Amino acid sequence: MSRAKRIFLWVTLSLIVLIVLTSVAISQEHSRRSVEMRNKADELLWIGDSVVIAVDFDGFVNKTAKLQAFRAADLTELWYTEVPVGKRQRFEGALWFDKQAGVMFLGHGPFSAVDLRDGTVLWSIPYDTIGFVHDVLFGTERLLVLGSERISSFRLQWSLSP
Known part of the structure; x- marks a missing residue:
């Protein structure tokens, strides 16, 4: 495999990993919501x-x-x-x-x-x-x-x- 192909594959894989990690972080951020309540709930x-x-x-x-x-x-x-x-x-x-x-x-x-x-x-x-x-x-x-x-x-x- 040529050096150019290896660099291309490495950059592509790095971008894919970055996109996946970013989307996981965003989805975790949206799934963790909290609000302050007016009273102590029983x-x-x-x-x-x-x-x-x-x-x-x-x-x-x-x-x-x-x-x-x-x-x-x-x-x-x-x-x-x-x-x-x-x-x-x-x-x-x-x-x-x-x-x-x-x-x-x-x-x-x-x-x-x-x-x-x-x-x-x-x-x-x-x-x-x-x-x-x-x-x-x-x-x-x-x-x-x-x-x-x-x-x-x-x-x-x-x-x-x-």
């Missing part, structure tokens, strides 16, 4: 493949869920909201979500529904009406909520259009 929830919600249950007696939603791909904050979840020293209430309906349910009195698109509280049921919420079951057209005082059935009527 729990993280994955909603589908695209949304992560950090939940901080704050307060000693009057509990508030501080919800901060992020787009999972780049950790861009989507919304932040605070929802009253009850009056107990320990939070043991409901925290469920229905990905298809785009709603998260939380609290043990009040029991609230939160729109996953923007963090808006859609409705809230006071503790005096339902008692301590133990379980939530979803049907095709109904939501069953088991409270310490009663079981309640709600007709699901979601409007998911923007």
